[in-house]
């Protein structure tokens with residue numbers, strides 16, 4: 001029996017679900033870039049790709065060499081194809097303008113080129129997260145420059161989202177708004193092959209993920225919830241919970257997509273003007289779209305993440321996502 005590659009899946013989607021041909025091409029190009037990033041990541045010390053640069057990104061974080069390389073790979077792969085009006089990245093201050101020599105298209109691509117950078121040098125899974133929006137009608141200003149405003153759309157407007165995880169296997173997880181598919185990179189074939197037909201997040205779980213070292217900074221609803229998880233069978237939830245924290249959102253979310261769980265990165269008291277660590281546009285929105293499409297739930301404690309109206313490109317947001325029962329519970333604790 002022939003195997004379903006990503007290309008074949010996308011062509012079938014074009015036929016059966018009217019996925020536009022330019023969106024199909026866009027996803028294929030992103031997948032090709034992820035293959036190149038996977039290749040670079042796998043070289044490790046042999047390829048001289050480990051370690052940091054002497055630059056900082058707009059968030060004030062020191063950039064790893066692979067953060068910069070992955071960003072460049074994604075820009076170069078996507079700028080000429082004629083599907084995009086512009087791109088935005090966690091690693092770039094301002095939106096990337098499609099060079100004048102290339103045709104422009106209808107979509108906006110946003111990405112976290114390398115998620116989990118702190119894990120690169122210790123050979124733990126990292127990934128790439130991406131989100132696709134339509135460029136609104138008034139996308140370009142009079143001088144043909146693409147402004148930040150075009151990107152400031154709530155997550156409900158995403159037409160596609162996905163991530164690649166560079167782990168023991170390289171996988172690409174994709175949603176076009178019709179469920180979640182998982183593809184595994186066949187290195188001999190050079191193609192992503194459909195291996196996970198319908199990814200579903202179990203409704204209930206006994207596994208949680210949070211950076212416990214921040215406990216003293218959390219707000220009361222999260223303090224309450226996590227203390228109940230830790231109380232186990234003797235506590236109000238009446239069961240024992242296990243904990244996992246990989247510190248790469250892609251890897252933590254991938255585990256949850258595979259076997260359930262709840263992932264939390266709450267806002268805390270350290271930087272009151274920043275609601276959490278994770279970025280709404282590059283991390284929270286695409287992951288929330290995927291989790292919801294897989295039957296899970298994603299909130300910032302107050303509301304559905306996909307409904308948050310972004311005010312700036314690099315905005316941060318608190319994140320609670322995964323198995324519905326637990327996300328509902330901790331969200332409820334925020335609401336009194």
Ligand SMILES: O=P(O)(O)OC[C@H]1O[C@](O)(COP(=O)(O)O)[C@@H](O)[C@@H]1O
Nearest residue numbers: 112114115116117118211247248249
């Ligand atoms: O350092 P901490 O608190 O464990 O934070 C880990 C979180 O930060 C992130 O690494 C942020 O992503 P980047 O590596 O893209 O900056 C998430 O992937 C992860 O969930």
Ligand SMILES: [Mg+2]
Nearest residue numbers: 112115116283
């Ligand atoms: Mg990240």
Ligand SMILES: [Mg+2]
Nearest residue numbers: 112113114115
């Ligand atoms: Mg990153």
